[in-house]
Amino acid sequence: MSLIVQKFGGTSVGSVDRIEHIAARIGNTRERGDDVVVVVSAMGGETDRLIRLAQGIQEHPDPRELDVLLSTGEQVTIALLAMALQANGCIARSYTGHQVHIRTDSVHTRARIVHIDDQRIRADLEAGRVVVVAGFQGVDEGGNITTLGRGGSDTTAVALAAALGARECQIHTDVDGVYTTDPRVVPEARRLEVLTFEEMLELASLGAKVLQIRSVEFASKYGVPLRVLSSFEDGPGTLIAPDLEDNRMEQPLISGVAFNRDEAKITVMGVQDRPGVAFSILGPVADENIEVDMIVQNTGADGTTDFTFTVHRNDFARTLQIVEERRLQWGASGVTGDDRIVKISLVGVGMRSHAGIASRMFRALAAESINIQMISTSEIKISVVVEEKYLELGVRALHTAFGLDGNVVAGDRSQSPGGSGRRGS
Amino acid sequence: MSLIVQKFGGTSVGSVDRIEHIAARIGNTRERGDDVVVVVSAMGGETDRLIRLAQGIQEHPDPRELDVLLSTGEQVTIALLAMALQANGCIARSYTGHQVHIRTDSVHTRARIVHIDDQRIRADLEAGRVVVVAGFQGVDEGGNITTLGRGGSDTTAVALAAALGARECQIHTDVDGVYTTDPRVVPEARRLEVLTFEEMLELASLGAKVLQIRSVEFASKYGVPLRVLSSFEDGPGTLIAPDLEDNRMEQPLISGVAFNRDEAKITVMGVQDRPGVAFSILGPVADENIEVDMIVQNTGADGTTDFTFTVHRNDFARTLQIVEERRLQWGASGVTGDDRIVKISLVGVGMRSHAGIASRMFRALAAESINIQMISTSEIKISVVVEEKYLELGVRALHTAFGLDGNVVAGDRSQSPGGSGRRGS
Numbered sequence: 076m077s078l079i080v081q082k083f084g085g086t087s088v089g090s091v092d093r094i095e096h097i098a099a100r101i102g103n104t105r106e107r108g109d110d111v112v113v114v115v116s117a118m119g120g121e122t123d124r125l126i127r128l129a130q131g132i133q134e135h136p137d138p139r140e141l142d143v144l145l146s147t148g149e150q151v152t153i154a155l156l157a158m159a160l161q162a163n164g165c166i167a168r169s170y171t172g173h174q175v176h177i178r179t180d181s182v183h184t185r186a187r188i189v190h191i192d193d194q195r196i197r198a199d200l201e202a203g204r205v206v207v208v209a210g211f212q213g214v215d216e217g218g219n220i221t222t223l224g225r226g227g228s229d230t231t232a233v234a235l236a237a238a239l240g241a242r243e244c245q246i247h248t249d250v251d252g253v254y255t256t257d258p259r260v261v262p263e264a265r266r267l268e269v270l271t272f273e274e275m276l277e278l279a280s281l282g283a284k285v286l287q288i289r290s291v292e293f294a295s296k297y298g299v300p301l302r303v304l305s306s307f308e309d310g311p312g313t314l315i316a317p318d319l320e321d322n323r324m325e326q327p328l329i330s331g332v333a334f335n336r337d338e339a340k341i342t343v344m345g346v347q348d349r350p351g352v353a354f355s356i357l358g359p360v361a362d363e364n365i366e367v368d369m370i371v372q373n374t375g376a377d378g379t380t381d382f383t384f385t386v387h388r389n390d391f392a393r394t395l396q397i398v399e400e401r402r403l404q405w406g407a408s409g410v411t412g413d414d415r416i417v418k419i420s421l422v423g424v425g426m427r428s429h430a431g432i433a434s435r436m437f438r439a440l441a442a443e444s445i446n447i448q449m450i451s452t453s454e455i456k457i458s459v460v461v462e463e464k465y466l467e468l469g470v471r472a473l474h475t476a477f478g479l480d481g482n483v484v485a486g487d488r489s490q491s492p493g494g495s496g497r498r499g500s
Numbered sequence: 501m502s503l504i505v506q507k508f509g510g511t512s513v514g515s516v517d518r519i520e521h522i523a524a525r526i527g528n529t530r531e532r533g534d535d536v537v538v539v540v541s542a543m544g545g546e547t548d549r550l551i552r553l554a555q556g557i558q559e560h561p562d563p564r565e566l567d568v569l570l571s572t573g574e575q576v577t578i579a580l581l582a583m584a585l586q587a588n589g590c591i592a593r594s595y596t597g598h599q600v601h602i603r604t605d606s607v608h609t610r611a612r613i614v615h616i617d618d619q620r621i622r623a624d625l626e627a628g629r630v631v632v633v634a635g636f637q638g639v640d641e642g643g644n645i646t647t648l649g650r651g652g653s654d655t656t657a658v659a660l661a662a663a664l665g666a667r668e669c670q671i672h673t674d675v676d677g678v679y680t681t682d683p684r685v686v687p688e689a690r691r692l693e694v695l696t697f698e699e700m701l702e703l704a705s706l707g708a709k710v711l712q713i714r715s716v717e718f719a720s721k722y723g724v725p726l727r728v729l730s731s732f733e734d735g736p737g738t739l740i741a742p743d744l745e746d747n748r749m750e751q752p753l754i755s756g757v758a759f760n761r762d763e764a765k766i767t768v769m770g771v772q773d774r775p776g777v778a779f780s781i782l783g784p785v786a787d788e789n790i791e792v793d794m795i796v797q798n799t800g801a802d803g804t805t806d807f808t809f810t811v812h813r814n815d816f817a818r819t820l821q822i823v824e825e826r827r828l829q830w831g832a833s834g835v836t837g838d839d840r841i842v843k844i845s846l847v848g849v850g851m852r853s854h855a856g857i858a859s860r861m862f863r864a865l866a867a868e869s870i871n872i873q874m875i876s877t878s879e880i881k882i883s884v885v886v887e888e889k890y891l892e893l894g895v896r897a898l899h900t901a902f903g904l905d906g907n908v909v910a911g912d913r914s915q916s917p918g919g920s921g922r923r924g925s
Contacts, residue, residue, distance in 0.1 A: 091556040125576070131516040132583045140586070143594050144579035147572035151550070154569035158557045161565075169568050173598055174643055195643075218599055218620075 117148025226287030345408030542573025651712030770833030
């Protein structure tokens with residue numbers, strides 16, 4: 076018998092009916108001959124309800140106590156799911172993070188898993204039980220309850236899959252897989268059959284929120300195959316595997332087209348082009364805990380440079396203020412900002428060995444008269460910043476130009492990935 | 501510094517406002533120089549909500565999983581109360597039953613505490629912290645979450661007080677103490693200053709529901725002084741102490757007048773008065789899990805006897821049927837039943853050394869023309885069954901006859917106890 080870890084998110088367990096529905100699905104997996112460990116999130120909306128309760132008492136709730144509070148959300152779900160499995164004829168047992176010793180560090184509300192004691196779970200599996208584990212939570216060395224932060228249930232599932240040597244870790248969500256791009260923007264977007272961890276990481280960080288980045292990193296580190304599936308309908312979903320070399324019929328070029336609407340850019344013009352200038356500009360921004368995304372710097376002919384970077388749109392006004400205040404000490408000739416921009420990215424491991432991707436990308440955008448404001452490249456992605464109004468046009472142009480349109484064909488992954496969807500904890 | 505354990509029930513922690521209110525009260529206790537361990541129930545209504553969720557899945561929810569589910573109720577409260585204490589300037593830490601190793605047996609939904617590991621709590625108290633512990637829950641030898649049954653939070657509080665050698669275990673409720681009788685029946689009912697464990701046990705089992713019987717037994721066994729107090733207003737409440745001999749100014753006579761409206765009686769007439777007849781009648785009733793309260797048997801002159809017993813009114817019809825079915829095999833001449841009866845009881849340790857209490861009781865009832873249908877006596881109580889319509893009249897007559905009317909005077913406990921109120925978990 077091989078083992079499968081199945082994770083169900085908040086929407087999938089949002090009501091008694093849905094819990095009964097997934098109990099039936101888990102029963103099907105068992106009947107196909109696999110052992111099953113299930114990881115669940117809190118029922119949809121429950122975590123937010125608990126946070127509101129806490130904020131009614133402390134504006135910034137004590138992190139240790141917040142973890143004690145929030146961890147009840149998943150505990151409710153595991154008990155209800157174990158009952159539903161039993162009502163369905165499946166012998167099952169639920170466990171909190173504490174009970175199966177999901178040991179974490181002591182950073183409350185965003186702890187990291189350091190060890191899992193798999194003894195108890197293995198004994199239950201050997202006894203023919205389905206094991207239901209509360210996601211998102213653990214316990215530190217001192218026995219304090221911790222939580223892993225939003226999306227932490229994915230991490231729990233992957234960590235359990237790694238500790239137990241599971242054949243696959245299945246993440247059940249409200250989408251049926253990872254797509255070449257957001258189907259709401261490009262109706263021709265295709266579900267991808269397979270995808271590498273690196274591609275998934277680039278797609279996730281670029282705005283495709285199907286999987287929590289940390290859980291993908293974790294899966295990558297321990298070589299756990301991940302599969303994104305729909306909670307509501309049957310289907311193969313998308314497999315995210317450690318290494319696709321063996322499965323490939325031909326080298327894939329582009330996996331997908333990702334985009335991010337939440338960008339804003341700031342340009343500091345005419346600063347002296349000398350060592351340390353990047354730090355002197357970005358240091359004060361980082362000090363305010365503002366995350367910087369793209370950074371582009373061009374050397375000018377006259378010994379000065381224009382320095383441009385992007386931040387989340389919510390941080391735009393504050394960042395602009397920080398920069399304006401320091402403009403004179405940098406000797407900058409001016410500061411401009413624009414929060415009507417978006418970022419579009421091509422992602423694909425095939426870029427590593429294929430030349431000409433960038434020029435093909437720029438040509439496709441030029442054909443639609445879309446002006447590129449910034450360009451940034453990495454080993455497996457190329458990102459451009461364009462005016463906001465061109466988002467849909469640009470994404471569609473690239474999706475078509477790189478042959479991503481059309482229906483997915485089983486086993487055929489000659490082309491490429493993007494992603495879509497929403498995730499809870 | 502001495503230690504006080506304070507328990508707050510569901511109504512006392514029913515909202516964020518109320519939690520903040522009790523945080524302030526706990527702060528006051530700390531300021532008076534005592535260390536404090538707090539035990540709390542689930543927020544009012546929460547346990548019922550969780551049970552309804554479970555019953556939506558399984559008509560008879562799996563007991564192990566029900567305990568996992570229900571224990572979240574108290575876990576929510578401990579976290580919110582710890583936050584409220586901190587917002588109030590009190591360093592506090594919350595613990596689940598699992599975290600402070602409240603070890604129980606494995607009888608899910610009505611487990612019994614077998615051991616408490618006090619190390620962690622002592623360390624926190626030494627560090628100047630208020631310790632907030634989830635009531636009602638524990639963990640068995642196998643690490644499974646257990647619950648102690650309705651009212652279990654009282655038991656948790658008493659067990660902690662015993663384990664930690666607390667000076668007093670304070671049970672905060674929605675009434676301000678134990679009364680000589682129910683003030684809704686007798687407006688002149690007095691709050692009692694002190695009361696023995698035995699008296700409290702008799703009063704509780706007779707229908708006064710201020711304290712959970714098990715917690716009183718536990719307190720009695722370990723000699724933990726219990727105090728019943730109001731959650732909402734200041735006041736000394738009622739002290740239930742292991743031994744009152746030293747505190748008494750004079751021997752108390754009657755503690756209070758308790759009553760029970762839920763009784764029904766059944767009489768089997770003219771059965772042969774031979775060994776084993778009581779068992780032959782009550783055996784089949786017990787086999788149906790029907791609890792029998794009072795039992796009275798009179799020997800007749802003709803070698804036959806009338807055998808009368810009372811059961812809960814809800815069990816009346818079923819019991820009557822059981823008895824009717826077997827009447828012929830007992831050779832009984834007839835069976836009668838009446839579910840329009842009530843039981844009124846006088847309770848007081850003073851009875852032990854005072855003669856004439858019974859006759860005084862019967863005279864007071866006779867003066868109101870109340871006919872007594874059954875009489876049953878024990879060392880510290882006398883119970884009578886009367887027609888339902890005489891309940892209020894009878895209780896008032898006895899309350900007055902035994903000098904229980906009037907306002908309580910601090911330190912004066914020359915007279916006597918009863919009880920009232922409602923309890924959650």
